[in-house]
Amino acid sequence: MTGARYPLSGQSMPHLIPFVEQMLGLPFDPAAVRPESTPPVPPPCLNPALMAAIEHLLPSERRSTDPRARLAHSHGQLSIGEVDRVLYGGRLARVADVVVEPESEDEVRAIVETAIAHDACLVPYGGGTNVSGALLCPEEEGRTIVSIDMRRMRRVLSVDRANGCALVEAGITGADLEEALSALGYTCGHTPDSLEFSTLGGWIATNASGMKKNRYGNIEDIVVEATLVTPSGTVETRRPAARTSTGMQPLALLFGSEGNLGVITKALIAIHPKPEECRYGSLVFRSFADGVAFLKTVRAAGALPASIRLVNNREFRFGQALRPAAHGVHAWKSALQRKWLFGVLGFDLAALAACTIVMEGTRDEVAREERTLRRLARRFRAVWGGAENGRRGYSLTFAIAYLRDFFSQFGIVAESFETSAPWDRIEEVCSAAERALASECAARGVAGRPYLSYRVTQTYHAGVCIYFTMAFSGQGLADPGGVFHDIEQALRQVILDHGGSLSHHHGVGKIRQRFLPQVHSGAGLELIRAAKRAVDPGNIFGIGNGACGR
């Protein structure tokens, strides 16, 4: 891995290609690189009166009709249908026509007014890390599509130390937010895998979840109040409070609104003093089932660390395949550890599972958490795997999109997707997905074997989040992307049929729209659409995600 940006940068990973060959059951040909070829960006649909109004509103450096900018604002990070299409020349039916970059809530209001006056379509844009097709422009959209890039609105407007809150503009990325808060001695603690790029507004719009939610909460727990600029005016609470009973709450509808209602411009969020200590940990279990039972025990004991994740056997081995080349003492140590684990303790490499752990808090808290976790783990005959293995588990998270892009060059299609499931259906959901993937791939003539691994990334009282990683070779397929999409949809149905949810934190966007009638009753969907019509009767925010699709 080149560069210096990530912990894995500068490392050689000699075990990775052999692992992929073994998993997919196919030889890997490093010469068979697909040439990149970005497809032509269709010419913009520009309403002259609208453009004149925008030119009047914003200086030239904050508006663009450049094809690259337009394309960049018209996709997220979905492998198939977005990244694959942009890099390898799928057809781009419809992309944004103009990109604008407001610097204030007043400018956002002016953009919305302008869009109403000139019948434009507006699409809020945050970090572009969406993986549900939410940024895909509806093909049939005939109005000028204006992408509102929110990333200039990145200021921490005020910090309320006494009450542990900060008022922050919604275009700030997670990385910038943490940097700004850190300088003041604080953290927000929301840590989605996309932290580096995704924005506060995007977190709210997708109802995001962060890996350290046990300590800091998911986004709906973190946000005290938010402001939404809509065509019908500004939706906000004038007197935000820690907790209220003041009737039905408009704020509640911002979570998961996916750009359908308006632009989220700022939010009042909970912040916390930076923890005195952050320590990693890891545990190796004899089986995934042991690991699940351990997670449940940890919850019941009220001993939840900031993050605790359980990877299944295959995902564990994937992590091992990403180990850098070991030399000298490290190689010796590693060999000894293996001998002890497999030889002495009798762990089975083909069955074990592992937990990675992040503990945060005061030195005392962290020490107590680790003691408790080690004590509980002994009941399940687990072995403490040390801090370094824990840390590695989390750093892989940030590399996964790059690995996907690397293998994509060689025609290996890969994607991650997630669900939530009740505790007692975790293994059912996972094994049903595994079986469905095998049969779908066989039926569609996929070469070699498909790969599916999974991890439990969050636990709740009534269930967990399961995060899947899926891959197979597109070799010999006429339309690998199409096959992948169909298989992903088939798996989603299987997951739903076995008690999983439509999504834990990725959202609905466009790729999961057709499943919504299985999730909400008709009257429930109509309630959502009525809320949309109330604030945006002209469908100015016409991105058409979730229940607001056409």
Place this chain on the structure above:
Amino acid sequence: MTGARYPLSGQSMPHLIPFVEQMLGLPFDPAAVRPESTPPVPPPCLNPALMAAIEHLLPSERRSTDPRARLAHSHGQLSIGEVDRVLYGGRLARVADVVVEPESEDEVRAIVETAIAHDACLVPYGGGTNVSGALLCPEEEGRTIVSIDMRRMRRVLSVDRANGCALVEAGITGADLEEALSALGYTCGHTPDSLEFSTLGGWIATNASGMKKNRYGNIEDIVVEATLVTPSGTVETRRPAARTSTGMQPLALLFGSEGNLGVITKALIAIHPKPEECRYGSLVFRSFADGVAFLKTVRAAGALPASIRLVNNREFRFGQALRPAAHGVHAWKSALQRKWLFGVLGFDLAALAACTIVMEGTRDEVAREERTLRRLARRFRAVWGGAENGRRGYSLTFAIAYLRDFFSQFGIVAESFETSAPWDRIEEVCSAAERALASECAARGVAGRPYLSYRVTQTYHAGVCIYFTMAFSGQGLADPGGVFHDIEQALRQVILDHGGSLSHHHGVGKIRQRFLPQVHSGAGLELIRAAKRAVDPGNIFGIGNGACGR
């Protein structure tokens, strides 16, 4: 206190009357009892076709036009405007015309269909403990008002032990729910002061908070999913999950819906194994400010017991005034304790404040919690007051409405009300309310002195809930209720002006409607009204609470 229903029953409280005389600065005349006189119930407005349909739908024992039943279903527990009016002969402008008692969701649906067919107005009724005027029928309602008493729908439909959930009909009272779950080894843990009478559906509709929310959550944390029967169909999630990102959530609007949208018929709620141990505790602080600082420290230390409340000096003394007569050893012990606290430790009876604490969990957890609390309390020079004082603090909670009714006979008007406030404005909000009450009473010619005490009943990251108890003598006032109402409204404005919220958990109902434009932006209120129109275009659920008032 007579009877045997409550811990305080059968006890004599010799200190109470002297305390009230001292506080209000007026002599108490036990002979000056107001005679009760329930006002005439206006004749029902009965649409014959509707009545025929209801007779067809329900057997005679589950429908009633009896004046007493109609009256009982047309008020909550608001002192002025409800209880006072019903007991002492205020004018009853409009009450429910019929009371029906469905036994199933299908019957609820049939009632809603019938109401649509015959243009009736429906009002869901749970425990009748509302204190925001939410059950008051709009005077101008010309349609037949049908009160739907939900209390026959009280079954626990299923228990999912593996995932810690139960599906429960919404008409069950808190007491019955706990009894049913207890028989299975579980608790829901939601413990509002109204537990004995209030229902699951009512908790959702008012966005209720329970005293043990630190352990079990507020109602929005407890409810995984709920079903709402509306004139446009049933709003529900077909695949409830611990946590999802499936777009905007109709469920979110049920919290605080106050009967405006439809009938909540059932909910999937989190349940927990009954705790191994429940232990009370109490602490005495030298000042309220010390107590607030302690609460904040306890939160920061992550050592929150199931419940922790801080009463101010006056509320502490009120609690002391409710002590039963002490005899023999008890009297000796009590005198010794006082000597130690005031003589040796130098506490000031006119300045101290106290915490009451409930700890629940395993024996280890409870022991650790108590150790941590005692250790943290030492930093604030607080004194451990023992378990019995803690227990008494909570049992008083259940007696307070009876005390109100007792004093009401003697023309003393009293009410409790609550707010949430940021940590750094607690004392500002409280002292502003005290000042405003004094000046309002003086301006309106209230005899003697008004009483105001308060307690912090819940803590959150960004603030707390403050619960006020207010009373004064109505002696010499032409319209004590009217004066009380005006003063309460003036205090609410003062609370808002000093950073408090409109309500922490009582809701908006009718008595706080006029403040809503100070809470939500116009577009926000319109969003709520649009949601209402979407599910109930004919305003069948015409109770007109909160933003849905006329």
